[in-house]
Amino acid sequence: MRKIAAALLLGWLGAAQAAPTSADYARSLGLREAWSGLTRDVAFPAQWRDDGRFYYRKTVQGGFAFVLADPASGDSQPAFDATRLAQALSQASGQAYSPLRLPFEHFAYLGQNGDYRAIGFGIDYAPWRCSLTDYVCSAAPEQGRARGFSVVRDPAVVSANTPRRSPDGKWEAYADGFDVVLRRVADGTLTRLSHDG
Numbered sequence: 409m410r411k412i413a414a415a416l417l418l419g420w421l422g423a424a425q426a427a428p429t430s431a432d433y434a435r436s437l438g439l440r441e442a443w444s445g446l447t448r449d450v451a452f453p454a455q456w457r458d459d460g461r462f463y464y465r466k467t468v469q470g471g472f473a474f475v476l477a478d479p480a481s482g483d484s485q486p487a488f489d490a491t492r493l494a495q496a497l498s499q500a501s502g503q504a505y506s507p508l509r510l511p512f513e514h515f516a517y518l519g520q521n522g523d524y525r526a527i528g529f530g531i532d533y534a535p536w537r538c539s540l541t542d543y544v545c546s547a548a549p550e551q552g553r554a555r556g557f558s559v560v561r562d563p564a565v566v567s568a569n570t571p572r573r574s575p576d577g578k579w580e581a582y583a584d585g586f587d588v589v590l591r592r593v594a595d596g597t598l599t600r601l602s603h604d605g
Contacts, residue, residue: 451475452513458577459522463487471508474515487515488527492543500545501531512536520573 447467454464454477463476474487490507498505505511515529518537526539528548538545571580571591580591581601588601 455514455516456575457517457524458520458573460577463517465513468508471506472510473508474510488540489543493538493545496538496543496545497536500547501536520577 448469450467452465454462456462460480461476461478463474465472465474474490475484476487477484490510494505494507494510497503497510503511511531512529515527517524518526518528525541526537528535528537530536535548536545537548571582573580573593578593580593582589582591584600587603590599590601591597592599
């Protein structure tokens with residue numbers, strides 16, 4: 409009796425420890441896609457524009473929407489025309505995109521002081537730009553982008569040199585070589601925050 413119980417237990421443990429099949433892997437890879445549409449109005453971290461408004465991505469029925477909000481008035485609206493952007497991006501990239509399944513999670517308004525005529529974002533680590541006036545999209549030139557070797561980047565090249573504006577719009581921070589510089593927007597005064605890289 410003990411031998412039979414031990415054999416059954418070992419057989420059961422062996423079945424429980426079986427290696428995953430290709431169907432198991434395929435099912436696990438599809439979980440994110442299957443579950444991403446189950447929530448509504450879950451907001452992702454917001455980004456600020458220099459005009460005092462902020463924008464963010466949120467879950468909606470069928471995918472995601474990008475929202476532009478004004479904290480002073482409490483009003484919100486679409487951050488851009490997602491239908492026109494999806495059409496323009498599909499045409500420019502050769503990939504089909506829907507308005508609720510755009511291929512980026514974050515974007516940046518290009519312009520300043522309320523004059524935002526374009527947005528920039530990345531698709532598979534490549535920079536893209538789409539105008540918000542005529543909705544024309546194109547791959548953006550990669551100026552100052554770090555050269556990479558698989559997952560290791562070349563430390564001799566600064567990884568991000570795009571100036572980042574403060575939420576109040578008064579300052580911009582950027583990398584100058586291996587040091588961080590703060591620039592006052594009003595008059596261009598520079599303050600070095602580091603000197604030794």
